[in-house]
Amino acid sequence: MIAVALFAVLWVAVTYNGLVRLRNHCIESWSGIDTELRRRYDLIPNLVETVKGYASYERDLFERVARARNAALASEGSPAEQARDERQLVSGLRELIALAENYPDLKASNHYLELQLELANTEDRLQRARRFYNANVRDLNTRREVIPSSIVANMFNFRAWDYFEVEEASARAVPRVEM
Numbered sequence: 372m373i374a375v376a377l378f379a380v381l382w383v384a385v386t387y388n389g390l391v392r393l394r395n396h397c398i399e400s401w402s403g404i405d406t407e408l409r410r411r412y413d414l415i416p417n418l419v420e421t422v423k424g425y426a427s428y429e430r431d432l433f434e435r436v437a438r439a440r441n442a443a444l445a446s447e448g449s450p451a452e453q454a455r456d457e458r459q460l461v462s463g464l465r466e467l468i469a470l471a472e473n474y475p476d477l478k479a480s481n482h483y484l485e486l487q488l489e490l491a492n493t494e495d496r497l498q499r500a501r502r503f504y505n506a507n508v509r510d511l512n513t514r515r516e517v518i519p520s521s522i523v524a525n526m527f528n529f530r531a532w533d534y535f536e537v538e539e540a541s542a543r544a545v546p547r548v549e550m
Contacts, residue, residue: 386523393511397532400504401450404535407497408443408457414493415440415464418486422467425477429470436463450504450535457537464490501535508532 419433439459446456468487471477478484512531515524 382519383523383526386520387527390511390514390520390524390527390529393507393514394529394532396507397504397511400500400507401535403500404450404497404504407493407500408453411490411493411497412440412444414486414490415460418464418467418483418490421480421483421486422470422474422477425474425480426470432463432466432470436460436467439463450533454535454537461537501537505534505536508534 415436419436422429423433439456439462443453443456443460446453471483471487511529514520515529515531
């Protein structure tokens with residue numbers, strides 16, 4: 372009888388520790404996404420200023436991108452809430468990069484090309500961080516839903532985590548500018 376009770380206590384402890392470890396992986400991997408998002412937010416004002424120099428009458432677009440950047444930068448909610456703010460920003464960035472197609476001098480500008488390359492690299496890094504985070508969320512959510520670990524997850528109120536999905540894959544692709 373004592374052996375069964377000891378086994379049950381040990382099982383609960385091991386399962387609890389596994390859930391804590393997975394939760395910490397989710398927290399850590401979210402910080403990777405946050406780092407890349409901040410990197411993107413830092414690039415956007417430079418990109419906007421560069422495009423502004425060539426297309427100064429596109430003021431509405433510049434203001435929308437600035438508002439979307441500020442909203443995304445200030446977002447501190449769940450990954451789902453952050454993704455909602457990111458959708459607005461991604462949409463504005465796509466328009467901004469597409470706008471460059473109308474300005475051959477801008478497309479040829481070294482500064483613009485460097486910013487665009489840096490933004491593309493940041494988007495790639497962000498996608499890797501997103502996949503890593505979503506994999507950790509999948510592992511934690513699976514562990515908290517399967518029996519018998521779901522018993523411990525419910526006892527200690529382990530919550531389900533949200534995936535970080537900005538848009539469908541085709542919309543996430545960085546627009547390519549051909550010269």
